[in-house]
Amino acid sequence: MIITDPNEILDVIRETRTIAVLGIKPESHSDQAAFYVPAHMHEAGYDVIPVPVYYPEVKEILGKPVFRKLADIGRPIDMVNVFRRSSDIPPHIDDILAAKPKSVWFQLGIRNDEAARKLADAGIKVVQDRCLMVEESNLRR
Numbered sequence: 001m002i003i004t005d006p007n008e009i010l011d012v013i014r015e016t017r018t019i020a021v022l023g024i025k026p027e028s029h030s031d032q033a034a035f036y037v038p039a040h041m042h043e044a045g046y047d048v049i050p051v052p053v054y055y056p057e058v059k060e061i062l063g064k065p066v067f068r069k070l071a072d073i074g075r076p077i078d079m080v081n082v083f084r085r086s087s088d089i090p091p092h093i094d095d096i097l098a099a100k101p102k103s104v105w106f107q108l109g110i111r112n113d114e115a116a117r118k119l120a121d122a123g124i125k126v127v128q129d130r131c132l133m134v135e136e137s138n139l140r141r
Contacts, residue, residue, distance in 0.1 A: 002116050002126045012103050012125055013136050016078040020049040020070055022092060023083030026058045034083035037133045038062065044136060049073055070099035077101040081132055082110060089115045097122055105132050
């Protein structure tokens with residue numbers, strides 16, 4: 001299901017405790033959204049699992065061990081938060097499907113309708129082109 005209704009978007013966040021962040025950046029890139037958005041979610045009490053695409057030398061982000069594939073996490077994931085260019089998403093679809101998250105969130109500026117459709121067809125809730133940090137902050141208002 002592709003989610004666009006603001007109340008349903010907030011429901012997706014309410015249903016989330018564990019967030020695997022695909023494309024997270026390490027602390028050395030703290031000025032970039034791919035670090036500070038997951039850091040905000042971590043500070044807000046969510047269990048953030050780092051899944052960087054680059055930075056092979058990095059073993060931990062936010063004090064958590066790094067995984068190289070979503071399917072290797074080996075425990076339930078509520079959400080996959082995606083920090084990848086829209087055109088770079090298709091190679092990750094099989095890994096996302098193997099991880100079986102409840103939802104997939106494409107960050108602000110990221111939209112891939114074909115990938116979203118494939119995920120939705122597999123029963124995964126999909127939010128596109130929205131900032132998770134901004135939307136999570138709306139829950140506190």
